[in-house]
Amino acid sequence: MLKCGLFFTSYNKEDQLFPSMFQKTCLGMFLVAMLIAPQVLDFYYISVMNLIMIAVIGAVSLNLLTGVCGQMSLGHGAFVGVGAYGCAVLAAKGLPFVVCLLGGGALAAMAGMFFGIPSLRLKGIYLAISTLAAQMILEYVFLHWSAFTGGANGMPVDPPSIMGFSFDSDERMFYLIFAVTIVCVLGVSNIIRSRSGRAFVAIRDFYQSAENVGVNLFQFKLQAFATSSFMAGIAGGLWAYYTMYITPEQFSISLSISYLAMIIVGGMGSVTGAIFGAVFITLLPEVLNTATSLVGSFAPDISALMAPLKEGIFGLTLVLFLIFEPEGLVRKWKMIKAYWKMYPFAY
Amino acid sequence: MEYYLQLIINGLVVGSIYSLVALGFVIIYKATKVVNFAQGEMVMAGAYICFALTVQYQIPFALAFVMTLAFSVLLGLLIERMVLRPLIGEPIISVVMVTIGLSSILKSLVQVFWGTQIRVFPSILPQEPFILMGLPIAPVYIAAFGLCILLFAIFSLFFKYSSVGIAMRATAFDQQAAQSMGIGIKNIFALSWCIAAVVSSIGGIILGNINGINSQLGHLGLKVFPAVILGGLDSLLGAALGGLIIGVLENVCEGLARELLNLGGFKEVASFVVLVIILMVKPHGLFGTEEIERV
Numbered sequence: 001m002l003k004c005g006l007f008f009t010s011y012n013k014e015d016q017l018f019p020s021m022f023q024k025t026c027l028g029m030f031l032v033a034m035l036i037a038p039q040v041l042d043f044y045y046i047s048v049m050n051l052i053m054i055a056v057i058g059a060v061s062l063n064l065l066t067g068v069c070g071q072m073s074l075g076h077g078a079f080v081g082v083g084a085y086g087c088a089v090l091a092a093k094g095l096p097f098v099v100c101l102l103g104g105g106a107l108a109a110m111a112g113m114f115f116g117i118p119s120l121r122l123k124g125i126y127l128a129i130s131t132l133a134a135q136m137i138l139e140y141v142f143l144h145w146s147a148f149t150g151g152a153n154g155m156p157v158d159p160p161s162i163m164g165f166s167f168d169s170d171e172r173m174f175y176l177i178f179a180v181t182i183v184c185v186l187g188v189s190n191i192i193r194s195r196s197g198r199a200f201v202a203i204r205d206f207y208q209s210a211e212n213v214g215v216n217l218f219q220f221k222l223q224a225f226a227t228s229s230f231m232a233g234i235a236g237g238l239w240a241y242y243t244m245y246i247t248p249e250q251f252s253i254s255l256s257i258s259y260l261a262m263i264i265v266g267g268m269g270s271v272t273g274a275i276f277g278a279v280f281i282t283l284l285p286e287v288l289n290t291a292t293s294l295v296g297s298f299a300p301d302i303s304a305l306m307a308p309l310k311e312g313i314f315g316l317t318l319v320l321f322l323i324f325e326p327e328g329l330v331r332k333w334k335m336i337k338a339y340w341k342m343y344p345f346a347y
Numbered sequence: 348m349e350y351y352l353q354l355i356i357n358g359l360v361v362g363s364i365y366s367l368v369a370l371g372f373v374i375i376y377k378a379t380k381v382v383n384f385a386q387g388e389m390v391m392a393g394a395y396i397c398f399a400l401t402v403q404y405q406i407p408f409a410l411a412f413v414m415t416l417a418f419s420v421l422l423g424l425l426i427e428r429m430v431l432r433p434l435i436g437e438p439i440i441s442v443v444m445v446t447i448g449l450s451s452i453l454k455s456l457v458q459v460f461w462g463t464q465i466r467v468f469p470s471i472l473p474q475e476p477f478i479l480m481g482l483p484i485a486p487v488y489i490a491a492f493g494l495c496i497l498l499f500a501i502f503s504l505f506f507k508y509s510s511v512g513i514a515m516r517a518t519a520f521d522q523q524a525a526q527s528m529g530i531g532i533k534n535i536f537a538l539s540w541c542i543a544a545v546v547s548s549i550g551g552i553i554l555g556n557i558n559g560i561n562s563q564l565g566h567l568g569l570k571v572f573p574a575v576i577l578g579g580l581d582s583l584l585g586a587a588l589g590g591l592i593i594g595v596l597e598n599v600c601e602g603l604a605r606e607l608l609n610l611g612g613f614k615e616v617a618s619f620v621v622l623v624i625i626l627m628v629k630p631h632g633l634f635g636t637e638e639i640e641r642v
Binding site: 066072118121122124125126128129130132133134136137139140143144253257260261264268305307308309310311312313314315316317318319322323326 | 382430433434437439440441443444445447448449450451452454455456458459569572573576580610611612613615616619620622623626627630
């Protein structure tokens with residue numbers, strides 16, 4: 001959707017990520033606000049923001065695979081896990097941070113490509129079930145390959161350091177994660193408007209037509225799986241560094257489901273949507289925590305009901321969004337923008 | 348040898364539960380093309396309702412059984428009307444995600460009402476084991492197996508001969524054509540969810556009699572996928588056989604992995620390894636119809 005008064009004289013201009021000055025100013029202000037945030041905010045808010053940013057990387061990468069390329073994956077949580085364990089194992093060998101993070105990503109990309117191979121033959125529900133199998137198999141590997149993963153006990157990870165500067169506090173980690181998040185989000189936005197991105201969209205919309213116009217299905221599907229899993233691995237690596245301890249339960253099927261929920265709630269196929277979804281789904285349990293602690297003084301039993309309530313409200317959110325707003329939060333956002341654009345003269 | 352025979356028989360027993368759940372799954376898929384990720388939670392809901400009626404309200408088992416089935420019919424209708432009908436015509440991922448959301452809701456409701464600890468069903472069947480080929484087998488297992496065969500027979504005949512069953516098959520084959528022949532598609536959808544809910548509840552009650560129930564019972568729903576893929580997503584016979592085969596495979600693989608490789612817990616993942624192999628080699632399964640796509 002374009003603002004009125006914007007017009008382009010070339011395709012390149014129309015294809016820009018940030019077409020208007022106003023948009024650039026807003027994003028610049030957001031950037032500055034984010035850079036100041038850790039200095040003024042509480043410890044709790046910083047940690048929540050760190051988790052949100054890790055979720056943003058995961059959701060944006062799943063969105064590339066599922067929203068843009070149309071390949072549904074129920075195994076994204078496990079690919080995040082591969083990245084986390086890969087990163088942790090490399091870090092335990094004393095390799096520098098950047099190598100570990102990229103190595104974890106590369107491992108996850110390999111796992112993603114391996115389990116993406118069936119996607120050449122399978123579509124829709126069959127692919128979803130085969131990625132479910134990937135999730136189950138990888139989860140088993142995390143749990144039972146104790147020599148590398150520490151089995152059910154999990155494994156510790158030391159905080160990262162670059163050139164002797166150690167990211168050992170939440171604020172320091174915030175800047176690190178923020179930088180990586182920006183790189184990932186810009187990366188995905190650029191992939192979508194590249195040749196590969198257009199091929200992904202063609203595959204999603206109708207794979208047979210895509211093949212007819214010369215899109216190599218196998219190559220591009222694998223590319224989507226690899227790129228998406230690579231970024232999932234990066235998210236996993238950052239998560240491992242941030243929590244400093246990883247266990248197989250972190251990367252269970254429910255993680256995969258919550259990533260899918262993020263892109264559904266946010267809006268499939270849109271980078272902004274994935275970001276909204278990640279923020280929404282990560283904040284949901286935190287808001288519930290706060291709400292129950294407020295209500296807790298009146299109804300002391302409620303804390304026992306916390307876990308099932310969280311799960312139930314998560315499910316309810318998912319169902320309600322799918323029924324009432326299938327295009328997600330990003331559609332609401334667009335409507336709000338469209339309303340204010342013409343504000344006093346909307347009609 | 349006796350060890351493996353025991354494993355095979357255990358497998359058949361667990362497999363017959365898988366078959367029951369898979370039957371419900373296939374009935375829904377056959378008529379509505381919805382892949383139901385909440386099947387395991389429907390099993391759990393049925394089991395807990397029966398538990399509440401027999402243990403908490405002290406209703407005699409036969410009556411409680413009938414009441415549980417009536418409740419399942421309501422549950423099926425409610426789910427179809429509230430959740431699935433608005434999503435007719437939406438992409439597969441939305442339908443899958445809505446059933447996943449549904450499974451979260453059902454699971455949380457069960458936990459809110461009954462907590463997470465294991466609840467023990469009153470035993471309805473005699474306890475003395477039955478001796479088959481020198482191996483002791485609890486009667487409840489035989490009941491599970493028998494009931495599974497009985498239900499499979501009933502539904503096969505139902506789909507083959509009754510007019511409602513034929514209408515369901517017609518709906519599955521081509522919704523528009525079925526509608527133009529005067530079949531009420533909405534009723535067919537509702538009916539298939541009811542049948543699936545009833546079958547799942549029966550599965551849940553049997554399962555409760557074997558191991559007791561807890562809120563993790565829903566995981567069973569995921570185990571059903573290998574069974575239905577092996578059998579073919581839209582084949583009743585496939586679901587029945589697929590469940591049994593997966594049950595046996597799981598137990599035998601677990602035994603082999605324990606003996607030869609000293610690996611524990613292989614049961615959890617064996618069926619999914621099989622699943623990947625089937626998907627690579629023969630995605631439509633043993634008895635499923637192959638989908639042919641034309642531009």
